[in-house]
Amino acid sequence: MADILAVLYARILRVDPADPQAASRDRFVLSKGHAAAIMYATLAECGFFSPAELDTYCRDGSIFTGHISHAVPGIEVSTGSLGHGLPIAIGMALAARMEGAGSRVFCLLSDGECDEGSNWEGILFAPHHKLGNLCVIVDFNKIQSFGSVAEVLNLDPFAEKWKAFGWQVEEIDGHDLIALERALSGVPAASGWPTVVIAHTVKGKGVSFMENNLEWHYRSPSDELLAQALTEIGA
Amino acid sequence: MRTTFIESLSQAASENPDIWLLCGDLGYSVLEPFAAKFPDRYVNVGVAEQNMAGVAAGIALSGKTVFIYSIGNFPTLRCLEQLRNDVCYHGADVKVVAVGAGYAYGSQGYTHHALEDAGIMSMLPGMEVFVPCDPMEVRAATRLIATSGKPSYLRLSRAGEPNLATIATDLRKPRILREGREIVILACGPIASRALEAAGELAGRGRDVGVVSVSCLKPLDEMAIRGVVRDASLIVTLEEHILRAGLFSLVAGAFAGDAVRPPITGIGIPEQGGKTSLAGSRDALLDAAGLSAQAIVARIEQSLARR
Ligand SMILES: Cc1ncc(C[n+]2csc(CCOP(=O)(O)OP(=O)(O)O)c2C)c(N)n1
Ligand SMILES: [Mg+2]
Numbered sequence: 054m055a056d057i058l059a060v061l062y063a064r065i066l067r068v069d070p071a072d073p074q075a076a077s078r079d080r081f082v083l084s085k086g087h088a089a090a091i092m093y094a095t096l097a098e099c100g101f102f103s104p105a106e107l108d109t110y111c112r113d114g115s116i117f118t119g120h121i122s123h124a125v126p127g128i129e130v131s132t133g134s135l136g137h138g139l140p141i142a143i144g145m146a147l148a149a150r151m152e153g154a155g156s157r158v159f160c161l162l163s164d165g166e167c168d169e170g171s172n173w174e175g176i177l178f179a180p181h182h183k184l185g186n187l188c189v190i191v192d193f194n195k196i197q198s199f200g201s202v203a204e205v206l207n208l209d210p211f212a213e214k215w216k217a218f219g220w221q222v223e224e225i226d227g228h229d230l231i232a233l234e235r236a237l238s239g240v241p242a243a244s245g246w247p248t249v250v251i252a253h254t255v256k257g258k259g260v261s262f263m264e265n266n267l268e269w270h271y272r273s274p275s276d277e278l279l280a281q282a283l284t285e286i287g288a
Numbered sequence: 289m290r291t292t293f294i295e296s297l298s299q300a301a302s303e304n305p306d307i308w309l310l311c312g313d314l315g316y317s318v319l320e321p322f323a324a325k326f327p328d329r330y331v332n333v334g335v336a337e338q339n340m341a342g343v344a345a346g347i348a349l350s351g352k353t354v355f356i357y358s359i360g361n362f363p364t365l366r367c368l369e370q371l372r373n374d375v376c377y378h379g380a381d382v383k384v385v386a387v388g389a390g391y392a393y394g395s396q397g398y399t400h401h402a403l404e405d406a407g408i409m410s411m412l413p414g415m416e417v418f419v420p421c422d423p424m425e426v427r428a429a430t431r432l433i434a435t436s437g438k439p440s441y442l443r444l445s446r447a448g449e450p451n452l453a454t455i456a457t458d459l460r461k462p463r464i465l466r467e468g469r470e471i472v473i474l475a476c477g478p479i480a481s482r483a484l485e486a487a488g489e490l491a492g493r494g495r496d497v498g499v500v501s502v503s504c505l506k507p508l509d510e511m512a513i514r515g516v517v518r519d520a521s522l523i524v525t526l527e528e529h530i531l532r533a534g535l536f537s538l539v540a541g542a543f544a545g546d547a548v549r550p551p552i553t554g555i556g557i558p559e560q561g562g563k564t565s566l567a568g569s570r571d572a573l574l575d576a577a578g579l580s581a582q583a584i585v586a587r588i589e590q591s592l593a594r595r
């Protein structure tokens with residue numbers, strides 16, 4: 054997911070850290086609100102606030118809660134209960150179309166979250182209203198909270214489902230920065246349909262002991278493991 | 289509390305082949321023993337609480353007893369109408385089990401704070417509501433609801449809560465954690481430990497303070513509660529929940545018609561309306577909400593002064 058945010062914030066989103074509430078901005082809704090650490094780090098990197106503030110993450114009295122909070126500059130909406138982000142993003146896309154300022158709305162979903170019926174209500178709704186200014190990205194890492202997606206609730210054939218609902222579908226390697234930029238640059242799609250970018254990813258990418266390991270959905274690394282992880286990703 | 293729950297449930301399931309467990313893609317390092325022992329009666333339904341509640345109703349209406357398990361607001365608020373119509377209206381034998389009561393998920397933030405759940409569940413017609421304060425009560429509550437045949441809500445905190453008294457009583461009755469008559473604190477959930485602290489402090493100031501765990505919020509045993517507050521000149525309720533529709537509302541409602549009764553001071557989490565949540569451990573958030581032992585003592589002293 055870090056790769057997806059890197060491309061979004063470096064190359065795609067028209068957002069301004071100096072004016073985070075500008076009416077004509079693009080909107081980004083992170084629906085998988087548990088990925089707060091990556092989100093906050095990205096916003097700090099972009100200058101929405103000082104990276105030093107990240108040290109208060111989850112500490113008593115901090116605005117940086119463990120699920121993303123709209124108290125943090127640059128965060129549009131608080132999420133954490135899965136399946137809420139897409140309907141909100143759809144509402145923003147409807148309003149943006151009415152405003153006519155050319156804002157686009159990007160919404161990042163997890164694969165586990167695609168179990169929620171609320172998402173499928175939105176997936177039905179967006180093409181019906183021809184929301185070409187809406188782009189969903191699915192972090193398709195094949196793992197959810199208590200097992201693999203294949204074991205818990207299979208999504209396949211996933212791209213076909215979106216196509217059948219009327220979406221413009223791009224299926225890419227979610228760690229390929231060039232492919233991400235190409236797919237996300239296509240919004241709004243010439244076809245006028247909403248776009249979904251199904252990003253095939255590896256959970257914990259780049260850190261040998263974290264990759265595809267459910268345990269690390271829950272654990273925080275010790276100082277030693279953190280150092281090892283940073284070395285492995287070349288930070 | 290989570291592990292006590294799953295141990296007790298596994299015990300009940302080995303005695304009763306009709307007990308099922310559904311989870312909403314949650315329970316890592318908690319539910320595995322049940323899943324391993326009863327693979328045919330365990331389903332991870334995915335991150336899909338509305339479907340989970342409806343499916344549970346269907347299994348229950350086919351003669352089974354179905355437990356559904358997730359975090360605080362997810363198996364309650366997210367699927368509220370399924371619980372109202374499919375479970376309660378049909379009297380389906382479904383047990384809603386939520387972990388993370390109140391501020392148990394502290395720093396995780398607003399979405400993971402369960403502050404209205406017990407009240408909302410208690411409003412559902414036919415739903416029984418249990419808020420145990422310690423592992424001993426969790427064990428008794430799990431056993432009770434496993435055989436009650438009624439829609440039930442079991443509100444659990446998380447892990448590491450100590451037992452607050454050595455004896456258990458009938459779970460439907462108030463359980464005395466500390467003897468005392470002049471002031472009686474009725475508490476539900478692990479916040480009762482703070483009532484005990486406050487009572488100790490007040491005792492040091494010469495007050496006679498009792499602490500009672502009311503783990504069965506619904507049906508509230510009004511007769512038994514009248515018994516424990518018989519000699520009280522002040523009743524205090526304490527809950528890790530907003531005051532609306534929870535323990536305070538239920539107790540105040542029970543006494544509302546009495547011509548003569550002691551004043552009732554409700555202590556709970558203030559409603560947040562529009563303010564954003566800050567991070568914090570459960571302890572820090574409780575303190576910030578005015579639920580430190582010292583703040584509880586101060587509230588009680590104020591109420592005594594006003595009497
Ligand atoms: C409505 C709701 N149900 C359950 C949860 C608990 N939960 C947190 S993360 C998660 C799933 C994690 O897997 P996935 O959604 O695929 O996220 P990712 O792999 O991208 O981290 C679950 C079930 C939740 N946050 N919201
Ligand atoms: Mg996933």
